[in-house]
Amino acid sequence: MTLQINIPDESAELLSRRAAALGISVEKLVENLAREKANSEEGLVDPARAQAAAERIREIRKRVKPDPEGWTIRDYIDYGRR
Numbered sequence: 001m002t003l004q005i006n007i008p009d010e011s012a013e014l015l016s017r018r019a020a021a022l023g024i025s026v027e028k029l030v031e032n033l034a035r036e037k038a039n040s041e042e043g044l045v046d047p048a049r050a051q052a053a054a055e056r057i058r059e060i061r062k063r064v065k066p067d068p069e070g071w072t073i074r075d076y077i078d079y080g081r082r
Contacts, residue, residue, distance in 0.1 A: 004028075 007015075012026075019029040 008037075015026050015029060019026045022029065
């Protein structure tokens with residue numbers, strides 16, 4: 001499939017310089033960038049998976065015993081800083 005995209009001259013110039021620096025054609029650079037973008041979007045968080053992960057975390061936290069002195073995580077982080 002061939003697709004024609006119209007972009008501003010400044011952007012075309014930037015793409016041309018970047019492609020020249022990499023030693024590839026502008027078409028190949030745009031193709032590589034499109035592939036990278038498509039692949040990175042495949043890894044986006046699925047709401048169902050995020051919900052399942054949150055449920056697992058809640059289950060694990062139920063088994064955690066409270067601190068004997070009543071300290072919170074923030075108390076431990078701040079200990080000795082003041």
